[in-house]
Amino acid sequence: MNPKVKVLRLLFVALSLLCFSITTMSADLDWQTFKHRFLAQDGRIIDTGNHNISHTEGQGFSMLFAVAANDQKEFDHIWRWTKKYLQDPQTKLFYWKYNPISANPIEDKNNASDGDVLIAWALLKAAKKWNVPEYLTESDTIVRSLLKYTVVEFGGYKVMLPGRYGFTAKNEVIINPSYFIFPAWNDFLRRTHLAEIKTLINDCYRLLQDIDWGRFKLPTDWISLSATGKTYPAARWPARVSYDAIRVPMYIKWAEPNNPILVRWSDWFRAYPRNSMPAWENMVDQSTAVYPMRGGLMAVRDLTLGQLSLSDTRVLVSDDYYSSSLKLLSVLAAAGE
Numbered sequence: 001m002n003p004k005v006k007v008l009r010l011l012f013v014a015l016s017l018l019c020f021s022i023t024t025m026s027a028d029l030d031w032q033t034f035k036h037r038f039l040a041q042d043g044r045i046i047d048t049g050n051h052n053i054s055h056t057e058g059q060g061f062s063m064l065f066a067v068a069a070n071d072q073k074e075f076d077h078i079w080r081w082t083k084k085y086l087q088d089p090q091t092k093l094f095y096w097k098y099n100p101i102s103a104n105p106i107e108d109k110n111n112a113s114d115g116d117v118l119i120a121w122a123l124l125k126a127a128k129k130w131n132v133p134e135y136l137t138e139s140d141t142i143v144r145s146l147l148k149y150t151v152v153e154f155g156g157y158k159v160m161l162p163g164r165y166g167f168t169a170k171n172e173v174i175i176n177p178s179y180f181i182f183p184a185w186n187d188f189l190r191r192t193h194l195a196e197i198k199t200l201i202n203d204c205y206r207l208l209q210d211i212d213w214g215r216f217k218l219p220t221d222w223i224s225l226s227a228t229g230k231t232y233p234a235a236r237w238p239a240r241v242s243y244d245a246i247r248v249p250m251y252i253k254w255a256e257p258n259n260p261i262l263v264r265w266s267d268w269f270r271a272y273p274r275n276s277m278p279a280w281e282n283m284v285d286q287s288t289a290v291y292p293m294r295g296g297l298m299a300v301r302d303l304t305l306g307q308l309s310l311s312d313t314r315v316l317v318s319d320d321y322y323s324s325s326l327k328l329l330s331v332l333a334a335a336g337e
Contacts, residue, residue: 030331031069033315034324035062039074043081044098049320054098056086056115061325063122068332072130075122082119083138092145093164094119110163113150114179116142117160121184124191143188147196155229157203158196172226174234177219178247180204182255183333207231208248209261214239214283216268221245233284241268242280243322246297249304250326254333262304269301277301295319296326303330 038046038058045058059082066075086094088111096112098105120142127135149164154173160180161167167174182201189197211217211231221244222234233239249265269277278288279297293301296319299312313331315324 030313030315030324030328031065031071034065034328035071035074037315038062038321038324039078043077043079044085044100045078045321047321049322052100054100056082056094056096056112056119058321058325059086059094060115060118060122061329063119064125064332065328067122067125067129068328068337070129072126075126079119079123091149091164092141093149096163110165111150112163112179113146113160114162114176114181116146116150117179117181117184120146121181121187124187140191143192147194151196151200155225155227157207157225157229158199159204159207159225160200170227172224174222174236175225176222176244177204177208178221178244178251180208180248180251182251186255205259205261215281215286216264216271216283218264218268218283219245219248220283238282239284240280240282243297246300246326247329250300250329250333253304254336257336265304269305274298274301295323296330297323299327299330303334308334 038048039062040046040054044054045062046052046054047058059078062078063075063082066072066078082094085098085105086096088095088109091111093111093116095106095109096115097108099107120139123135123139123142126132127139146160150161152159152161152168152173154168159173159175161173162176162179182204185197185201188194189201207225208219210229211219211223213232214220218241219231220233220237220239221242222237223231224234225231249262252259252262268281272278275292277293277298279291279293280289282288295316299308302308302312308330313327315327319327
């Protein structure tokens with residue numbers, strides 16, 4: 001064989017292996033950085049961009065990362081703290097927020113359904129990876145509680161409310177589409193075969209598809225669902241595609257990489273040069289952030305467009321907890337894990 005051809009073939013194989021291993025290597029390597037920066041000694045995850053509080057979102061994200069990195073020691077560490085301090089003994093859901101400097105760290109007894117989903121999903125994955133039946137029992141209990149307390153039928157759709165309290169009214173309910181964690185719901189369906197979960201998945205996809213308002217017909221961070229089945233930006237929040245809604249394409253890409261609704265997100269991302277993509281846009285008045293996307297937001301953009309690279313997923317000193325989380329989540333989404 002021609003030496004040059006042999007070298008080229010070896011180079012091709014090496015590059016292929018590198019591309020194949022980016023998701024697995026980066027999840028592990030960046031988990032080391034992530035836990036060094038954000039995991040406290042007691043097992044709680046510190047949200048450095050939000051007054052150093054902890055919340056179920058961060059606990060759930062980090063449990064997922066620990067499973068992906070095959071780090072059972074830290075998984076148990078995080079889970080034990082979460083169960084001890086945040087789990088409601090009555091509902092088995094979790095108090096969403098823990099403020100370590102408050103006289104009463106659990107001031108709000110409400111849950112956040114996305115945090116509950118993430119915790120249950122991580123436990124399900126951990127049970128399979130490490131063959132621990134107790135994790136599976138805990139996961140099943142949380143899923144049953146989510147269905148009981150947060151899933152409702154309204155306006156012709158079955159949806160998951162953002163929390164048990166505070167999101168329903170006579171003529172509308174408030175929903176947060178970034179709480180529609182489709183890949184987790186898919187795993188819950190495979191585990192339980194419950195028709196209720198299948199309907200939830202199908203109806204939430206349909207709800208997103210039925211959005212017919214705003215620029216690019218994208219869901220804003222918070223939306224209202226009326227009793228007639230119409231959706232519109234929720235009045236209590238700016239009509240922005242912002243730090244919450246950025247997770248929507250990531251979860252859809254994770255669950256169904258070829259779902260046609262992703263075209264709407266691709267159109268929005270491509271409407272701006274990559275380096276000047278605004279961090280948020282108001283879909284009603286088209287005002288935009290005066291600062292660009294960076295960090296984890298950019299990782300989600302690149303994931304959605306099929307352009308995610310290793311450099312997108314490295315956790316940098318400039319990344320806060322949420323930016324770092326989006327980077328690691330994008331890695332897992334790209335890997336379909």
